[in-house]
Amino acid sequence: MTTFDLMIRGGTIATASDxxxxxxxxxxxxxxxxxxxxxxxxxxxxxxxxxxxPGGIDSHVHxxxxxGDGIVMADxxxxxxxxxxxxxxxxxxxxxxxxxxxxxxxxxxxYHALAEGSCYTDVSFHLIVSxxxxxxxxxxxxxxxxxxxxxxxxxxxxxxLRLNDAEILKTLDVARSTGAxxxxxxxxxxxxxxxxxxxxxAGDVAPRAHAATRPVxxxxxxxxxxxxxxxxxxxxxxxVHVSNGEAMEEISRARAxxxxxxxxxxxxxxxxxxxxxxxxxxxxxKFVCSPPPRDKAAQADCWRGxxxxxxxxxxxxxxxxxxxxxxxxxxxxxRQSFRHIPNGIPGVETRLPILFSEGVMKGRIDLPRxxxxxxxxxxxxxxxxxxxxxxxxxxxxxxxIWDPSLTRRIRHADLHDGADYSPYEGIEVTGWPxxxxxxxxxxxxxxxxxxxxxxxxxxxxxxxxVPST
Numbered sequence: 001m002t003t004f005d006l007m008i009r010g011g012t013i014a015t016a017s018d019x020x021x022x023x024x025x026x027x028x029x030x031x032x033x034x035x036x037x038x039x040x041x042x043x044x045x046x047x048x049x050x051x052x053x054p055g056g057i058d059s060h061v062h063x064x065x066x067x068g069d070g071i072v073m074a075d076x077x078x079x080x081x082x083x084x085x086x087x088x089x090x091x092x093x094x095x096x097x098x099x100x101x102x103x104x105x106x107x108x109x110x111y112h113a114l115a116e117g118s119c120y121t122d123v124s125f126h127l128i129v130s131x132x133x134x135x136x137x138x139x140x141x142x143x144x145x146x147x148x149x150x151x152x153x154x155x156x157x158x159x160x161l162r163l164n165d166a167e168i169l170k171t172l173d174v175a176r177s178t179g180a181x182x183x184x185x186x187x188x189x190x191x192x193x194x195x196x197x198x199x200x201x202a203g204d205v206a207p208r209a210h211a212a213t214r215p216v217x218x219x220x221x222x223x224x225x226x227x228x229x230x231x232x233x234x235x236x237x238x239x240v241h242v243s244n245g246e247a248m249e250e251i252s253r254a255r256a257x258x259x260x261x262x263x264x265x266x267x268x269x270x271x272x273x274x275x276x277x278x279x280x281x282x283x284x285x286k287f288v289c290s291p292p293p294r295d296k297a298a299q300a301d302c303w304r305g306x307x308x309x310x311x312x313x314x315x316x317x318x319x320x321x322x323x324x325x326x327x328x329x330x331x332x333x334x335r336q337s338f339r340h341i342p343n344g345i346p347g348v349e350t351r352l353p354i355l356f357s358e359g360v361m362k363g364r365i366d367l368p369r370x371x372x373x374x375x376x377x378x379x380x381x382x383x384x385x386x387x388x389x390x391x392x393x394x395x396x397x398x399x400x401i402w403d404p405s406l407t408r409r410i411r412h413a414d415l416h417d418g419a420d421y422s423p424y425e426g427i428e429v430t431g432w433p434x435x436x437x438x439x440x441x442x443x444x445x446x447x448x449x450x451x452x453x454x455x456x457x458x459x460x461x462x463x464x465x466v467p468s469t
Contacts, residue, residue, distance in 0.1 A: 002025065002033070002038070002039060002040055003040055003041055003042050004025040004026055004027050004032070004033070004038075004040040004042045005026050005027050005028065005042055005043075005440055006026040006042060006043050006044075006045065006397070006437070006440055006442070007023060007024065007025050007026065007038060007040045007042060007043070007044045007045070008023060008024040008026075008044075008045050008047050008052055008399065008401070008437075009023045009038070009044050009045065009046050009047060009048070010023065010046055010047055010048035011024075011047025011048070011050050011051065011052035011401060012047075012050070012051050012052065013034070013051075013052045013053075013391055014051060014052075014053050014367040014368060014370070014371050014391075015054070015368065015371055015376070015390055015391050015392070016368050016369075016371045016372040016375075016376040016377075016390065017368055018368065019366075019367050019368065021036075022034050022035055022036055023035060023036065023037065023038040024038075024052065024391065024397075024399070025038050025040060026397040026437075026440045027440075028440070029396060029397055029439040029440040029441075030394055030395065030396060030397055030440070031391065031392065031393055031394065031395050031396075031397050032393065032394075033393070034391070034392075034393065045401070045435060045442070047401050047435075049403075049405075050401050050402055050403050050404070050434075051367065051401070051402040051404060052391070052399055052400075052401055052402075053088075053367075053370075053371055053374075053375070053391075053399070053400050053401075053402060054090075054371060054374075054375040054376065054388075054389055054390055054391055054398060054399065054400070055088065055089060055090025055091065055375065055388075055398035055399055055400050055436065055437070055438065056084075056087070056088045056089035056090065056091075056351070056352050056374045056375050056400060057089065057090070057091045057092075057093070057374070057375045057378035057379055057384070057388060057389055058084060058089050058091075058092045058093065058315055058316050058318065058348055058351060058378070059092075059093040059126075059313060059315055059378040059381065059382055060093070060183075060240060060241070060264065060266070060313075060315035060316065060317045060318075061080065061084070061092045061093065061094050061095075061315075061316060061317070061318040061319075061348055062094060062095055062317075062318060062319040062320075062344060063075050063076065063077055063080040063081075063092075063094040063318075064076045064077060064080075064094075064111070064114045065094070065095060065097050065319075066097055066099060067321075067342055068342070070326075070327060070331055071321070071327055071328070071331060071342050072321075072325075072327040072328070073319070073320060073321060074320035074321050074322045074325075074328065074346065074417065074418040074419040074420075075318075075320045075346075075417055075418040075419070076114065076118065076418070077114055077115045077118040077119050077123070078118040078119075078120075078453055079416070079417055079418040080092070080094070080318070080320075080348065080417065080418070081118070081119045081120040081121040081123070081456055082120045082416045082417075082449070082453075083346075083348050083349040083415060083416040083417035083418075084120070084121050084318075084348045084349065085120040085121050085436055085438070085443050085444060085449075085451070085456075086349050086415070086416045086436075086444060086449070087348060087349035087350060087351060087352055087353065087433065088352045088353075088400040088402070088432075088433030088436055089121055089348065089351075089352065089400075089436075090121050090122060090388075090396075090398035090399075090400070090436065090437075090438045090443075091121055091122045091123065091124065091378075091379075091384065091388055091398065091459065092121050092122075092123055092348065093123065093124050093125065093126055093151075093378075093382060094123065094125060094126070095125070095126045095127070095128050095153060096108050096111040096125045096126070096127055096128065096149075097128045097130065098127065098128055098129060098130050098131055098136075099130065099131075100130060100131040100160070101131065102131075103135075103136075103140065104127060104129075104136055104140050104141070104144065105140060105144070108125070108127075108144070108149070111125065112458065115458065117453070117454040118453055118454065119453070119454065119455075119456030119457070120438075120443060120451055120453060120455065120456050121438060121456045122388075122396075122398070122438065122439070122456050122457055122458070122459050123456060123457075123458055123459065124148075124382065124384060124458065124459045124460065124461050125149060125458075126149075126151045126152065126153050126183065126382075127141075127144065127149050127151070127152050127153070128152075128153045128154075128155075128161070129141075129152050129153070129154050129163070129171055130155070130160070130161050130163075132163060132167045132170060132171055137170055137171065137174050141174050141178060141180065142174070142177070142178050145178040145179065145180045145463050146178075146463075147460065148459075148460020148461055148462070149180075149460070149461070150179070150180050150181060150382065150383045150460075150461040150462060150463040150464075151180060151181040151182070151183060151382050151383075151461065152171060152174075152175060152180050152181070152182050152183070153182070153183040153184070153185070153240075154167075154168055154171055154182060154183070154184055154185070155184075155185045156168075156184065156185060156186055156187055156188065156189060156222045156225070156226065157185060157187040157188070157189040157192060157222070157290065158185075158189065158343075159189065159193075162189050165225070165229060168184075168226070168229050169229055169232065169233055172229060172230060172233035172235045172237075173233050173235075175233075175235050176233055176234060176235040176466070176467070177466065178463060178466065179463030179464045179465060179466045180463055180464075181236065181238060181381065181382060181383070181463075181464060182230075182235065182236075182237055182238065183237075183238040183239075183240050184226040184237060184238065184239060184240065185240055185241070185290075186219055186222035186223040186225075186226050186239060186240075186247070187214060187218050187219050187222050187290060187291060188218040188219075188221050188222045188225075191217070191218045191221070192213055192214055192218055195212070195213040195214075195215075195218075196213045196339055199212065199213055199338075200337060200339075205336070205337040205338055206278075206282070206284065206338060207277045207278075207279070207282060207283075207284030207285045207287070207288055207338050207341060208274070208277045208278040208284055208338075209338045210277060210284075210288050210290075210292055210338045210339075210341065211274035211277050211292035211293070211294075212274075213338075213339075214290060214291055214292050216243075216244045216246050216247070216294065216298070217246075219242075219243060219244065219246075219247050219291050220244075220246040220247050220250060223239055223242070223247040223250040223251070224250045226239065227239070227250060227251070227254040227259060227261065230254075230259060230261075231254065231257065231259050234467075236259075236260035236261070236262070236464070237259070237260075237261055237262070238261075238262040238263075238264060238313075238381065239251055239261060239262070239263055239264065240264045240315070240317070241264060241265065241266050241269070241291060241315070241317050242263055242264060242265050242269070242302070242305070242311070243265070243268075243269045243291040243292070243293070243294050243298060243302070244269075244291075244294050244298040244301060244302070245297070245298060245301030245302075245304075245305075248263070248301060248302075248304075248305050248310045251263045251310055252310060262312045262313060262377075262381050263305065263310050263311045263312055263313070264311060264312070264313035264314070264315055265302050265305060265306065265311045265313075265314060265315075266314070266315055266316060266317045266347070266351075267314075267316060267347055267350065267351055267354045267355070267424070268287075268289060268293050268317070268345060268347070268423065269293060269294065269298065269299065269302045270299055270302055270303060270306075270354070270358065271299075271354060271358075271423075271424060271427065272287055272293035272423060273293050273294065273295050273296060273299070274292055274293055274294060274295060276293060276423070277292065277293075282330065285323065285329040285330065285338075285341045286323050286329060286345070286421055286423060287345065287423055288329070288338070288341045288342070288343060288344075288345075289317070289319065289343055289344050289345045290343045303364060306359065306364070306365060306369075306373065307364055307365060307369075311373070312372075312373070312377045312381065313373065313377055313378055313381065314351070314355055314373040314374060315351070315378075316347040316348045316350075316351040317344070317345075317347070318344075318345075318346055318347050318348035318351075318417075319343065319344025319345065319346075320344065320345070320346035320417055320418060320419040321342045321344060321419065322418070322419055322420045322421075323419070323420055323421050324420055325420070328342060329341055329342060345423045346415075346417050346419040346421075346422060346423070347422075347423065347424070348417065349415050349416060349417060350410055350415070350422065350424050350429075351374075352374055352400075352433065353408070353410075353429045353431060353432050353433075354424065354427070354429060355370060355373065355374060356370060356402065356404075356429070356430075356431040356432075357428075357429035357430045357431050358429075359373075360404075360431065361404070361430045361431055375388075375389045375390070376389040376390055377389075382461050383461035383462035383463060383464070384459065384461055384462075387459075388459070396439055397437060397439055397440040398437065398438055398439065399436070399437040400433040400435070400436050400437075401433065401434060401435040401436070401437075402431055402432065402433050402434070403431070403432060403433075403434045404430070404431045405430070405431075406430070406431065406432045406434065407428060407429070407430045408428070408429055408432055409426060409427070409428045409429075410422055410424045410425060410426065410427045410428075410429060411425060411426070412425060434446055434447055438451065438455060438456065439455075439457075441455055443455065
């Protein structure tokens with residue numbers, strides 16, 4: 001009889017291409033056998049009547065990120081990854097922010113120190129380029145790509161973070177030569193500042209004005225410009241947190257021209273609208289994020305993008321701040337104007353249950369599409385596949401066992417992040433990951449945390465192949 005460290009028996013397994021029933025044998029943290037009626041004298045988990053899926057990969061989360069004077073992000077690596085593992089995720093990819101005047105390597109060392117020994121999931125880091133000096137572009141990024149930091153993010157908005165077109169082109173050119181992947185936050189900052197000035201002059205400073213000053217047009221224009229710059233630089237690009245049909249059309253047109261574009265959307269664009277920002281007594285601050293939620297028509301467009309393949313990735317853009325906290329959404333400056341409200345909402349734990357319930361259980365997508373959107377495409381886009389993101393021989397034994405009949409109402413009191421609210425409070429979902437396995441270790445069993453802080457590890461990523469010149 002074969003001895004496995006752990007065997008999963010009788011479940012319905014789904015990958016991005018197949019659905020089948022089989023047992024899974026795990027040894028030394030890897031999947032070593034998949035087949036029918038496997039036998040083992042080691043521990044066995046009975047998954048009969050449940051789905052066995054690759055552990056989710058959330059490739060767009062913000063944890064312990066500097067957020068401005070007097071503002072503190074609600075999640076550190078302990079609380080953020082704990083929340084992630086309860087939501088069926090086994091890998092998250094947060095951002096290391098290069099603050100101006102600071103070498104990226106120095107920022108990375110500090111970020112690693114924050115993560116070390118604190119994680120319940122595996123982690124891999126993206127790099128935010130905010131200060132594209134000649135040294136960074138000419139030397140640092142190439143060395144960092146070789147060391148496993150294979151993805152860069154640039155912003156077209158937020159004063160202090162945004163890059164101009166020339167700087168974006170230079171960063172894209174580095175990505176072309178190193179094989180790094182570039183993510184772009186697409187909003188036109190100058191147009192936003194124009195609209196902010198107009199609203200503040202009229203005394204319209206409540207949270208609802210956040211959405212009005214970041215309309216679809218500023219996202220559509222910036223998306224078109226980012227895609228144009230990528231076309232000029234001749235490099236693939238990831239357009240993150242797309243919120244509407246017009247930006248989706250820009251992605252589709254760029255693909256028709258032959259550009260390789262990865263599209264991403266998020267739960268807030270499926271479940272929230274701009275009306276949520278119109279809550280009483282500053283309550284709308286809970287829903288302030290960028291781009292903002294739109295309207296019901298935009299929600300329908302984003303579902304269409306999920307169903308038809310415009311979107312490759314479904315990420316949370318988890319960026320948590322506390323609401324009842326002077327260092328969070330209700331900071332003193334924030335009560336003066338919407339523009340001081342920290343941008344971002346929590347969502348890493350509810351990302352997959354929302355997509356499973358609204359997508360799979362309501363017949364919008366099938367299980368393989370769910371797996372692709374939640375895990376496989378993330379691993380492929382950011383250099384973690386096939387070690388991560390699939391169920392196959394030799395892959396990491398990162399698995400989530402889903403009970404498709406379990407119905408829950410989302411309540412923040414039941415979640416595990418460091419925020420004090422959920423933007424999805426009260427939404428009923430069907431399907432939830434009840435058992436989660438990381439590298440062969442059972443982290444969650446029947447909804448109970450068994451794993452230890454620190455079992456999650458940092459994972460370097462691989463760059464994509466560099467085209468010959």
